[in-house]
Each structure stands twice: as structure tokens, then as C-alpha cells.
Amino acid sequence: MEDEIQKMEDRQVPRGRIDLIGCGRLGLRIAINLMQVHRGGPKTIGAFDGQKIDGGDVIFTLYGAETGQYKPDFIKQLCTHDEEFRNIISYPEFIDDENIDLIEGDVVIIVIAGGNTIPTASKIIKYAHERGAKTIGTAGIFGFGNEDIEIKDISEYDDNNPAVEELRKEGIIKNHLVLTTNKLIRDNEPVTPYTLDEVAKIITMNALKLLRDQNEKNSNS
Structure with missing residues (x-):
């Protein structure tokens, strides 16, 4: 019996890599969630963002970050x-055509914000898919906090979400998980910390499921 338990424990060690593209308020929450996973989760987390912390990044300073x-x-x-148990690799740079090959995750989470992020996100998704990786991204997470959060493959959405439609125009039509509150910047509603907490939780859960599937696939190949 002890041998069987030991074998099961040996299978539940960190394996694989998750890349986090965007380390802002949402990305930080996801990263902290992933760090705390026990009995599994990623061995490596790649964190990508060229932005520095400023005075408006309250959640960072609450955790002890320094401005700059x-x-x-x-x-x-x-x-x-x-x-040796779990490693964070820091990439303090924005992803572009010159450095996109730094993305090596089995699962790639894209949570970049600010301006029109669709072209960059679509390039990342296409590159990740070429490598055989799984991808998750967002398409509007605005709202006061009582919105229904959806997450499903991009092929399952109707044509009512402009961010989803823009991704489709870039050629992202399947095999990409999209999370949304169905509220966008046009709706003149805020992004609240408790919405970010819930979004981070859902993205983390789904990323871990995808990583498990990727690890099993890699073990069987």
C-alpha cells in the first residue's frame, strides 16, 4: 500500500511550463496562484512584461514591490x-517579432492590456499553436463585479463580442480558450479587484487542466 501511495505522490510533482504574457494586476494574481499550487502544477513559470511598477500598481506595493x-x-x-521544485524565469520585455521565440510554455496565458493588444495576442497564439502549446486569453473583463464570467473555446462564441471578432479576423478561430465578462471598455464600467480575483482563479484552474493534459501527452509520446 505504501508503495502505491509513493507512486501516486511521485506523479504529483511540478512538471512542464506555463508562460504568462503580461504581468499586470491580473498577471500578478495568476502568478501567485500558480506559485502556490501543491501536488502538481508547473515546474517552470515564464513571466513576460516590459513594464515597471509605478505608484498606481497598488497590489504590487501591498506585496512589497518597489517603484521602478x-x-x-x-x-x-x-x-x-x-x-529545483518551482522556478520563475523573468523576461522584463514586451513580446515582439524579435523575441517571440522566448515563449516555450506548454501552456501560454495571454493577459496583456493597454491599447489594441489583438495583433500582438494573435501573433503569440499562432506561435504557441505552431509549437503545440495550449493558449488562454481574455476578451473584456470590465464590470462592477456581479457579471457572469464565461470561458470557452473561441469557436463557441457568437458574434456579439468585438474582441472575439477581432481575434477571429486575425485568424484565431479555434483551439484558443477565451475568458470574458462580456463587458468591454465601451461599456464605461470599471475593472474591480474582486473581478480580477475571480478571473485569475478561473484562468489558473483552466491553465492547470491544460498543463495536465499536455504533460500526459508528452509522457505518452
Whole structure:
């Protein structure tokens, strides 16, 4: 019996890699969730963002960040695991055509914000899919906090979400999980911390499921 338990425990160790593209208010929450996963989860987390922390990044300063520090560097600083158990790799830069090959995750989470992020997100998704990785992104997470949060494959959405439609115009039509509150910047509603908490929880859960599937596929290949 003890041998069987040991075998099961041996299977539930961190394996694989999740890349987090965007380390802002949402990305930080997801990163912290992933760091705390026990009995599984990613061995490596790649954190990508070229932005530095400023005075408006309250959740960062609450956790002890210093103004001017790169966000991925701070995420790495927060991780107190032994690197042999779980490792954070910090990439303090924005993804573009020159460095997109730094993305190596089995699962890629895209939570970049500010301006029109669709062209960059679509390039990342296409690159990840070419590598055989799974992807998750958002399409509007505005709202006061009582919205129904949806997450499903992009092929399952109707044509009422402009962000989903823009991704489709870029050629992203299937095999990409999209989360949304169905509220966008046009709706003149805020992005609340409790919505971000819930969105981060749902993205984390789905990323872990995808990682498990990827790890099983890699083990059987």
C-alpha cells in the first residue's frame, strides 16, 4: 500500500511550463496562484512584461514591490520555492517579432492590456499553436463585479463580442480558450479587484487542466 501511495505522490510533482504574457494586476494574481499550487502544477513559470511598477500598481506595493522595479522581476522575487521544485524565469520585455521565440510554455496565458493588444495576442497564439502549446486569453473583463464570467473555446462564441471578432479576423478561430465578462471598455464600467480575483482563479484552474493534459501527452509520446 505504501508503495502505491509513493507512486501516486511521485506523479504529483511540478512538471512542464506555463508562460504568462503580461504581468499586470491580473498577471500578478495568476502568478501567485500558480506559485502556490501543491501536488502538481508547473515546474517552470515564464513571466513576460516590459513594464515597471509605478505608484498606481497598488497590489504590487501591498506585496512589497518597489517603484521602478520590473514586474516579472518582482514576481520572481515573490517565489520562495527551491528552484529545483518551482522556478520563475523573468523576461522584463514586451513580446515582439524579435523575441517571440522566448515563449516555450506548454501552456501560454495571454493577459496583456493597454491599447489594441489583438495583433500582438494573435501573433503569440499562432506561435504557441505552431509549437503545440495550449493558449488562454481574455476578451473584456470590465464590470462592477456581479457579471457572469464565461470561458470557452473561441469557436463557441457568437458574434456579439468585438474582441472575439477581432481575434477571429486575425485568424484565431479555434483551439484558443477565451475568458470574458462580456463587458468591454465601451461599456464605461470599471475593472474591480474582486473581478480580477475571480478571473485569475478561473484562468489558473483552466491553465492547470491544460498543463495536465499536455504533460500526459508528452509522457505518452
